[in-house]
Amino acid sequence: MRAIQVKEYVKGPLELQITSLPTPSPSPNEYLIEIHSAGTNFFDLLQIQGKYQHQPPLPWIGGAEFAGTVLALPTSIPASRACFRIGDRVFGATQGAYATHILAPEHTLLPVPNGWSFEDAAGLFVTAPTSYGGLVHRANVKPNDWVLVHAAAGGVGLAAVQIAKGKGAVVIATASTERKRQVAREFGADYVIDYRNKSWPEEVKSLCAQHRTGNGKAGVDIVYDPVGMIDASLKCVTWNARLLVIGFAAGNIEKVALNRVLLKNVAVIGLHWGQYAKFEKDTVSTVWKGVFDLVAQGKFKGTAFKDESFVGLESVPMALEALGRRETWGKVIVKVINDEPKSKL
């Protein structure tokens, strides 16, 4: 097989190289998958530089998210008890996705939704359940709630826009560029705001004052924050609001003035999706059922970045560079195998 193997830490993705390695043999507990598409994540950039919280012992294969087909079942499980069959289309996440093949345990795999491409499925495993878990499980989003989604054109952001809309909420989306705001609108946002403009909380308040009634005139009911903007967002929330702490993409871990939390009777709620598999396994399947229901209802679609394409493992460095420049939207996906239908011309 071919893979991007990290033998020593690099300064940046352009130093990454492709290596030929033996294709893994079928394993007792893991499925052998042929990877068609791999998803990129900001943490991949940190990991190749040795700066991530999870650093496997060198050498290791980069990448975490993938979609592909099952080539072999775990050898210790009777085929009748295995969740997947040879040839099934699956997506998942485990270390080593920047490769043509990967071994993955059953709990890290899910079936590719009907009609979905490998490209779209390769970006689903982290973003969709994070946003569903946050908005539905933690913040109890309801029809007609107003939800402010920060960095709405990012990976988890575009998932959050679709889930909030799918649950009947009104969405105000923030993003840093016109293109990203356009994308947020295309995925369902009702209003968009440029949050590089310091007066953005006033813009949120003004939209709520114009279009809402009762307590809602003061601000939004839910804030979905993958950036680190809870403190500023407290200026534009209404009574009983829920503010979801999802991440710190801007690089700062915020300190929040708790008097505002008390005065507005609001809740600041953390969400650590990756830990649900350890502490709350039942919720993992409930959340995925909710995501798949929205997919089946046509309310959730893939968010693969389409303005530029990255084909072949050779393009992983360029894909990671593009992600790191903050110029992309949705999920930046590398097509490890270019399986788009061929043009009939």
Ligand SMILES: NC(=O)c1ccc[n+]([C@@H]2O[C@H](COP(=O)([O-])OP(=O)(O)OC[C@H]3O[C@@H](n4cnc5c(N)ncnc54)[C@H](OP(=O)(O)O)[C@@H]3O)[C@@H](O)[C@H]2O)c1
């Ligand atoms: N809590 C959880 O369980 C969980 C799960 C998954 C991800 N996360 C976290 O959520 C955050 C977003 O993840 P993602 O996958 O959506 O990432 P992403 O696709 O790279 O999107 C991040 C967005 O953040 C915005 N941003 C603001 N300041 C930035 C900066 N200084 N540098 C880069 N981007 C900046 C950008 O939008 P604009 O250009 O519009 O500002 C960008 O689109 C990350 O911190 C990630 O670790 C948390």
